[in-house]
Ligand SMILES: Nc1nc2c(ncn2[C@@H]2O[C@H](COP(=O)(O)OP(=O)(O)O)[C@@H](O)[C@H]2O)c(=O)[nH]1
Ligand SMILES: [Mg+2]
């Protein structure tokens with residue numbers, strides 16, 4: 306048991322070192338990097354598709370899609386007209402920094418303002434792996450229930466943004482967006498919270514303004 310713990314520590318240390326060098330490279334290039342974390346079906350890809358549609362022509366975007374086996378999400382993003390690199394984890398439950406490093410062989414971050422990573426659908430371990438991102442964005446959708454921040458606190462503690470998705474369904478569900486927001490803020494009072502619907506498009510403006518502001522800050526810091 307001791308030996309296994311030692312190995313795991315080495316792996317996470319190696320990940321932290323590589324994530325640090327990715328972060329330095331992203332800072333040098335002035336590219337904002339967001340890591341989307343959520344359970345399967347929360348609406349990560351749908352939010353990306355609509356965000357891309359709204360930001361196209363304004364910001365240069367690229368997406369890295371982490372998926373256990375398929376290219377379905379990368380195909381959706383490619384269909385939205387943005388370069389999408391697929392990482393198949395072969396059943397692995399989270400992305401690691403070395404996978405991002407490899408994917409960067411296929412994206413020229415010098416030509417990108419915002420790089421979005423869609424992590425493997427899982428509210429547990431993706432939260433614990435640094436990918437060199439500026440922020441983790443946790444998506445929690447109302448049909449999952451409004452108690453998820455309390456049950457999976459790490460995903461919310463390690464995020465800077467919480468997107469409450471599928472607010473269009475609120476009239477049909479016992480879950481409450483207000484309760485979900487309050488539970489998120491209980492676990493992490495520093496969260497920026499935006500409630501939206503990837504189907505109707507409601508609530509996207511404040512979220513997209515957050516992306517615009519952070520992208521501009523990142524670019525300005527690189528040029529300073
Ligand atoms: N009603 C509703 N359905 C949504 C919304 N966002 C996503 N969905 C649906 O939820 C399902 C999962 O969405 P997807 O984007 O693939 O989730 P992901 O697994 O987190 O990437 C799909 O059937 C979407 O059409 C939303 O805001 N409202
Ligand atoms: Mg997806």
Ligand SMILES: [Zn+2]
Pocket residue numbers: 397398399430431
């Ligand atoms: Zn995992």
